[in-house]
Amino acid sequence: MNVTDLDLKQQVASIFLSYFGRATEYEAMAWYVEQLEALRADHDVESAYKLLSAQIYVDGVRHGEVPAAAGITDAEYVRYMYRNVFGREADSPGFHYWLTQLATGHAERAELVALMINAALNGDDARDRDYILNRTSVSVEFAQWENSNPQILDSLYYDAKEVLEGVDETPESVDAAIYKITVENKEPPVDTKLTIWPDY
Numbered sequence: 001m002n003v004t005d006l007d008l009k010q011q012v013a014s015i016f017l018s019y020f021g022r023a024t025e026y027e028a029m030a031w032y033v034e035q036l037e038a039l040r041a042d043h044d045v046e047s048a049y050k051l052l053s054a055q056i057y058v059d060g061v062r063h064g065e066v067p068a069a070a071g072i073t074d075a076e077y078v079r080y081m082y083r084n085v086f087g088r089e090a091d092s093p094g095f096h097y098w099l100t101q102l103a104t105g106h107a108e109r110a111e112l113v114a115l116m117i118n119a120a121l122n123g124d125d126a127r128d129r130d131y132i133l134n135r136t137s138v139s140v141e142f143a144q145w146e147n148s149n150p151q152i153l154d155s156l157y158y159d160a161k162e163v164l165e166g167v168d169e170t171p172e173s174v175d176a177a178i179y180k181i182t183v184e185n186k187e188p189p190v191d192t193k194l195t196i197w198p199d200y
Contacts, residue, residue: 001121004045008033013139014132015053018085018113019060022160023142053114074102077109085116086128130169138167138177145181
């Protein structure tokens with residue numbers, strides 16, 4: 001399996017949550033899917049995925065949500081990415097591999113998330129692969145629902161970060177998160193209704 005097996009929303013969500021540690025909000029999903037579609041018009045799927053990773057990286061640095069290069073060493077950045085992408089500390093072989101990729105110029109920080117995700121999807125470590133896929137699945141589900149007016153969004157019981165709490169490589173953690181979104185977050189205040197399509 002690799003990123004070519006993921007649909008557009010899954011590709012966006014996998015990168016977005018790995019940088020920001022939260023599920024993709026409705027507007028962010030719509031925006032980055034549009035960007036990814038444009039990138040695919042001129043590039044193959046894997047190249048477009050790396051370019052999207054770079055764009056989200058730049059956006060994250062600009063808004064102070066991703067560490068800027070000047071403020072963190074390559075080693076610190078690799079460790080940071082391991083925690084974000086895999087939810088664990090870096091193992092020694094993986095740490096040194098990605099650190100070498102950065103040091104030799106074979107990889108850039110802006111594309112590292114995409115490279116790490118693709119490597120995990122292609123790899124033999126079922127735990128890391130399932131961790132990514134499960135959190136991506138929850139993020140995509142969340143992006144469908146957080147699309148009503150601000151007064152309704154303020155009433156959500158779980159925000160984009162909270163809905164991912166506890167989601168790991170197990171199916172049970174996905175079930176619990178989907179319940180949060182589709183059942184608990186589905187109870188709007190009086191005279192309002194949370195929908196899966198935009199309110200006008």
